[in-house]
Amino acid sequence: MSMTGEEIQRLLDVVRDTQAVEIDCDVCLMQVGEFAEVRLAGKPIAEGLKAIEQHLLICPECREEFEALCQAMNSIEKTES
Amino acid sequence: MVRDRDNDEWIKSLEAKGPIRESALADLREILSASLKSSLKSRSDYVDNMLDDFLQDSLIRILKALDQFQNRSRFVTWATSIAIRVAMTELRKRRWRDVSLEKLVADTNFDPVAEADDNMVPERRQLIEAMYRVINTQLTDKQRTVLLAEIKGMAQEEIAGQLGCSRNALYKLSHDARFRLKQELVKIGFDSQSFAVAFNG
Ligand SMILES: [Zn+2]
Numbered sequence: 001m002s003m004t005g006e007e008i009q010r011l012l013d014v015v016r017d018t019q020a021v022e023i024d025c026d027v028c029l030m031q032v033g034e035f036a037e038v039r040l041a042g043k044p045i046a047e048g049l050k051a052i053e054q055h056l057l058i059c060p061e062c063r064e065e066f067e068a069l070c071q072a073m074n075s076i077e078k079t080e081s
Numbered sequence: 082m083v084r085d086r087d088n089d090e091w092i093k094s095l096e097a098k099g100p101i102r103e104s105a106l107a108d109l110r111e112i113l114s115a116s117l118k119s120s121l122k123s124r125s126d127y128v129d130n131m132l133d134d135f136l137q138d139s140l141i142r143i144l145k146a147l148d149q150f151q152n153r154s155r156f157v158t159w160a161t162s163i164a165i166r167v168a169m170t171e172l173r174k175r176r177w178r179d180v181s182l183e184k185l186v187a188d189t190n191f192d193p194v195a196e197a198d199d200n201m202v203p204e205r206r207q208l209i210e211a212m213y214r215v216i217n218t219q220l221t222d223k224q225r226t227v228l229l230a231e232i233k234g235m236a237q238e239e240i241a242g243q244l245g246c247s248r249n250a251l252y253k254l255s256h257d258a259r260f261r262l263k264q265e266l267v268k269i270g271f272d273s274q275s276f277a278v279a280f281n282g
Contacts, residue, residue: 001188007232008209014232015212015266016276018259024252025237029166030149033158058259061173061237065165068120072161075119076112 010060017057028055028062036069083108091156095147109143110136112157113164120165126172135171139164173236182243185233186226191216205279208271215265224258231255 003011035052038045045053056063086094086105094105113136121127143160150159191213201209216225223244230240241251 002190002192003232011212011228011232012208012276012280015259015263016273016280018256018263020260022256024249026249029162030146030151030159031153033154033162034151036162037154037158060231060234061169065162065169068165068169069158069162072116072120072165073158076116079115 014058017054019054022058023051023055025055025059025062028052028059029065032056032062032066032069036066036073040070040073083111086156088150088152088156092147092150095144106140109157109160110140113139113161116161117164117168121168121172124172126176127168131168131171135164135168138171139167142167170236170238174238177236177239180235180239182226182230182235182240185235186229189229189233191225191229202279204275208266208275208279211266211269211271212262215262219261219265220258224254224261227251227254228258228262 031049031052035045035049035056038049056066084104086108091105091109094101095109096102097105114132117132117135117139139160143163146163150156216228220228227240227244231237237248237251241248244251246254
């Protein structure tokens, strides 16, 4: 069985976005909350958070968790306001 | 009703003893419960009776990691990100635990001929062919396995478990594979420009 078109696209995506120096999932977890707050506030991504942004591009699991976090923050905000 | 606390008060209360800590834990549990429910409700693999276990494991993990909180976000946001990690890791584990890594890899090949598609723009076809060539000739068996399993969406925890390595070691393997692949493609003339052309095709 060969890879599906979607899988090939995903492979091209991660290869394109790969960097020489990257953070891992544990480092991402400790800072993704700050990243989510900055993103939801519509502020520009500071230099110190660029590694998180890059990790979310290449790591589907952390990306899935980041999206879930944003969803949770949005719905909590809605109930608070 | 959950009492609002600033970051300092959260940390101090959770590090305290007795009723102050109990009350903070109860409030945090309530907040995480609402967050997890709202972020998991749309998933077909989540059922409500999992929630108590997720919350229990999350609180343990959060308390253990308190000294790693850097005060760069709201405490509650940080705690929620950990709870989501705990819940999703468990859901992925359940989804992938019966899948054999060996079989997944054996069933898939990186065969450029199989991808032949007459409608594909030449730049994209060249890039895919070159990428497969590098995968087949420049990567180790382990790197190839990890790359393929990740692209197939297999849970990292499960890949690491079946390979008998840590999550960190797995990340290093995956990074080495991706970086090697990128370097080799750049070496034979592919740059960000050619990626862009191939992507649009
Ligand atoms: Zn990750």
